[in-house]
Amino acid sequence: xxxxxxxxxxxxxxxxxxxxxxxxxxxxxxxxxxxxxxxxxxxxxxxxxxxxxxxxxxxxxxxxxxxxxxxxxxxxxxxxxxxxxxxxxxxxxxxxxxxxxxxxxxxxxxxxxxxxxxxxxxxxxxxxxxxxxxxxxxxxxxxxxxxxxxxxxxxxxxxxxxxxxxxxxxxxxxxxxxxxxxxxx
Amino acid sequence: xxxxxxxxxxxxxxxxxxxxxxxxxxxxxxxxxxxxxxxxxxxxxxxxxxxxxxxxxxxxxxxxxxxxxxxxxxxxxxxxxxxxxxxxxxxxxxxxxxxxxxxxxxxxxxxxxxxxxxxxxxxxxxxxxxxxxxxxxxxxxxxxxxxxxxxxxxxxxxxxxxxxxxxxxxxxxxxxxxxxxxxxxxxxxxxxxxxxxxxxxxxxxxxxxxxxxxxxxxxxxxxxxxxxxxxxxxxxxxxxxxxxxxxxxxxxxxxxxxxxxxxxxxxxxxxxxxxxxxxxxxxxxxxxxxxxxxxxxxxxxxxxxxxxxxxxxxxxxxxxxxxxxxxxxxxxxxxxxxxxxxxxxxxxxxxxx
Numbered sequence: 001x002x003x004x005x006x007x008x009x010x011x012x013x014x015x016x017x018x019x020x021x022x023x024x025x026x027x028x029x030x031x032x033x034x035x036x037x038x039x040x041x042x043x044x045x046x047x048x049x050x051x052x053x054x055x056x057x058x059x060x061x062x063x064x065x066x067x068x069x070x071x072x073x074x075x076x077x078x079x080x081x082x083x084x085x086x087x088x089x090x091x092x093x094x095x096x097x098x099x100x101x102x103x104x105x106x107x108x109x110x111x112x113x114x115x116x117x118x119x120x121x122x123x124x125x126x127x128x129x130x131x132x133x134x135x136x137x138x139x140x141x142x143x144x145x146x147x148x149x150x151x152x153x154x155x156x157x158x159x160x161x162x163x164x165x166x167x168x169x170x171x172x173x174x175x176x177x178x179x180x181x182x183x184x185x
Numbered sequence: 186x187x188x189x190x191x192x193x194x195x196x197x198x199x200x201x202x203x204x205x206x207x208x209x210x211x212x213x214x215x216x217x218x219x220x221x222x223x224x225x226x227x228x229x230x231x232x233x234x235x236x237x238x239x240x241x242x243x244x245x246x247x248x249x250x251x252x253x254x255x256x257x258x259x260x261x262x263x264x265x266x267x268x269x270x271x272x273x274x275x276x277x278x279x280x281x282x283x284x285x286x287x288x289x290x291x292x293x294x295x296x297x298x299x300x301x302x303x304x305x306x307x308x309x310x311x312x313x314x315x316x317x318x319x320x321x322x323x324x325x326x327x328x329x330x331x332x333x334x335x336x337x338x339x340x341x342x343x344x345x346x347x348x349x350x351x352x353x354x355x356x357x358x359x360x361x362x363x364x365x366x367x368x369x370x371x372x373x374x375x376x377x378x379x380x381x382x383x384x385x386x387x388x389x390x391x392x393x394x395x396x397x398x399x400x401x402x403x404x405x406x407x408x409x410x411x412x413x414x415x416x417x418x419x420x421x422x423x424x425x426x427x428x429x430x431x432x433x434x435x436x437x438x439x440x441x442x443x444x445x446x447x448x449x450x451x452x453x454x455x456x457x458x459x460x461x462x463x464x465x466x467x468x469x470x471x472x473x474x475x476x477x478x479x480x481x482x483x484x485x486x487x488x489x490x491x492x493x494x495x496x497x498x499x500x501x502x503x504x505x506x507x508x509x510x511x512x513x514x515x516x517x518x519x520x521x522x523x524x525x526x527x528x529x530x531x532x533x534x535x536x537x538x
Contacts, residue, residue, distance in 0.1 A: 021361065025190050028363045034190070036361040040216060041299065061447040063360050066522050 001057050004143050005065045007083050009050035010075025010096070015130035019073070020051035022134065026144050026152040027055040035063035048078055055143065071141060073133050075116070080104060094137050094179075096129065112140050112182055119174055128171035135175020140183055146172045188363040193328050193353060196364050197287060198223030200335035201259055203366055206285070207233040208258040210247035212240055212266060215299040216355035217289035220261040241266045245273030245286075252282035253393040255380035257339045261287035263355075264305050265296050268313060274348055275314025279395030281379075281410070283342035285335075287351045289358040290491075292518035300518025301355035301441055303491035309352050310469040310499070317407050319414045320348040321421060322468040324439040328362040330466070337369035341421065344374055345413055352468065354491065356441045356520065417470060424472035425464040428454070431482050432461030434530050437500045438489040439465045442521055446489040449526035460530060468496070476503040485537050487511040489526055491519070509537045 008020040020036055027034040037052040052065040067085070071092040074080040077100050084093055089108045098117030114136045116129040138144055150169045157164050191199065198220050201209075209224040221237065228235040238244035244260050251258040262270065267288045277284060288309065292302040309322045321341060325331040334351060342349040381391050397403040428450065429435055438446035443464045453460040459482065463475045476486075486508045488497035497512045504510050511533040515521045 021190070024361060028188060028190050034363060036190070037356065038359055040355070040359050060362075060444075061451070062445045062523060063356070063362075064445065064520060064522075067524065 002070075004053075004055040004071070004141065005069050006053045006055075006071045006073065006137070007050060007065055007069050007086055008053065008073045009048065009079030009083055010130075011078075012047050012049045014049075014075045015127070016049050016073075016075055017051055019130040019134050020053045022149060022152060022156070023053045023055065023143075025156065026149050029152050029155070030144070030148065032057060033060050035060045037063040048082070050079065050083070071137060073137055074100065075130070075133060076100065077102060084109070092137075092140055094133060094140065096133060098129070110140070112136060112179055114175065114178055114182065116175070119178055120171060123167070123170055123174060125167050125171065128167060131168050131171035132175035132178070135172035135177075136179035136182075137175075138172070139176040139179035146176055186365050186367070188365050190361050191328060191364050192219055192359065192361050193331055194219030194289070194358040195223045196328050196332050197261070197335050197351070197353075197358075198227060200332040200366065201285070201339075202227060202231060202233070204336040204339045204369075205257045206259050206339060207231070208248075208251045208256050209233070209235045209260065210238050210244040210251070210258070211260050211262065212238050212244050214263045214266045216291060216301070216358050217261050217263050217287065219358070220287060220289075241269035242273065245270035245277075248284050248286075249273055249277050249280070249282065252277060252284045253280070253381050255377040255382060257343075259285040259287065259339075261289070263289045263291050264293050264302065267305065268308070271308070271313035273314075274320070275312070275316055275318060276395045277348050278314070278318035278320060278410075279316060279406070280393050281346040282393065283339070283346050283348070285338045285342055285349050285351065287353065290352065290354040292516065298518040299355065301357075301491060301520060302516065302518060303354055303440060303442060304493070304495065304516055305352070306468065306490070306492060306495035309350055310471070318410060319417075319469055320350055321345075321417060321470075322350045322352050324352045324466060324468050325357065326440050326443050326464065326466075328357070328360065329364050331357060332364045332366060333369065336366070337372075340369065340372045340374060343377070344372055345417055346379075347413070347417070352440070354441050355518075421467060422470040422472050422474065423466035424475045425462075425466060426475055426478065427462040427464065428459075429461035429463065429479060429483075431459050431480070433459045433482055433484045434534055435461040435463055435479065435483055435486050436489050436526075436530070437463045437465070437486055437496065437503075439468060439496065442489050442491050445521045445523050446526060448523040449489075449530065452523060452527050453530060458531070458534070465496075471499045471503070473503045476507075483508060485509050485511060485533055487513060487530055487533055489513045489521055491521065492516050509533075
């Protein structure tokens with residue numbers, strides 16, 4: 001397995017931090033090396049938020065992803081504009097096409113547009129757009145299975161919040177399914 | 186023990202409590218606020234005390250008081266807050282008391298910004314307070330190393346009766362990595378016969394003070410302190426040498442920037458340039474001896490740090506004229522970029538040809 005270097009970005013409240021943390025947590029449970037580095041600043045709510053997640057079989061050097069991202073998961077337009085240049089050639093850009101109608105400037109990358117907001121709404125939980133996006137990323141990266149991530153989620157939620165698992169799992173699975181149909185072309 | 190995914194700041198709190206810390210005094214400042222937040226929640230559960238002081242000056246003096254009573258005590262802050270604590274740290278060093286101080290550095294000078302920095306190296310290693318004192322400075326580069334160091338920091342402080350500074354930065358504080366809480370090596374510690382906890386009418390009072398008006402006595406104290414510091418230099422110096430055996434250029438880098446230097450090293454090696462890394466884990470005592478172990482392949486040293494060049498002074502001392510010493514520094518909250526470090530190394534190797 002080569003290193004997976006993923007930038008998750010969106011605006012505050014879209015759940016990009018928890019999406020990245022879940023990826024890192026899943027990796028840890030799979031016995032892999034992981035790091036999760038959040039942006040932090042004085043302008044959190046409603047501002048831009050992003051995190052850098054690295055999943056590797058070997059110890060991780062810099063937790064900063066710098067022009068070597070294997071994937072960018074962009075939940076809004078400013079995030080796509082800001083981070084598409086961090087991708088390696090052939091890298092994967094998963095965009096939330098519900099909010100991003102513009103095309104990326106890069107032509108040497110794989111773009112996976114996912115109408116995450118609509119998909120989430122169709123499942124009856126608008127807040128799970130992040131899980132739709134994560135599910136889509138799982139489909140195109142083959143990093144983890146939906147079961148792997150759902151297993152990690154189960155640990156995160158614990159018995160007290162067990163009722164949150166099914167809708168999140170459904171969103172992950174739906175994202176995975178949608179991405180598979182997008183990628184076939 | 187099972188691995189857990191933790192933020193650096195929270196991991197510091199968890200490791201401190203496991204290391205026996207029972208008292209925390211502090212004042213909030215970004216980017217280390219998760220430390221007091223964690224301590225305020227968790228210390229009372231184990232019978233400890235968390236107290237938010239009215240200022241950093243008050244907090245460090247509460248540490249002074251608790252340490253004098255023999256407690257395992259810590260404070261944490263970030264750069265400008267640590268500046269405010271310097272008077273207290275000098276007093277604690279003069280009174281020969283153990284305590285642990287955490288500095289999650291941010292960009293300076295002054296209030297500066299809240300993004301990661303390493304520009305407190307001079308303050309940390311040269312003493313930000315007055316007088317001829319030293320204290321141990323640990324500079325962990327991962328959350329696991331931070332935890333390992335925190336868990337034994339209180340023992341080390343007690344062993345030598347010195348303040349111990351754990352020097353991280355905003356990135357170490359904010360990032361998450363898997364950690365495992367491992368029991369540190371057991372040290373045999375002297376009993377604390379010097380504490381001011383009441384004579385019980387059976388002994389003469391212990392006095393804790395840093396005031397010594399008799400210059401003869403004060404010089405004696407300084408000589409004793411320095412004998413102790415020599416002992417610390419002998420026993421506690423720590424570093425990691427990585428791929429230095431055949432290196433033509435050796436990066437010297439600590440904490441966060443050492444991780445970027447490591448990436449740069451791999452990029453250079455993949456391209457046929459043999460790079461190595463000396464990573465000081467203790468900044469004081471500085472691992473001068475690591476440089477004596479370098480072989481004849483080495484043509485240059487390069488300090489990589491988040492400052493305009495502070496540790497580079499120690500690298501020059503370590504080199505002692507043997508190798509040209511370069512510097513790649515970013516500052517003000519900017520973190521070095523691996524490709525820039527690669528470029529700086531190539532340029533420097535051309536210059537020193």
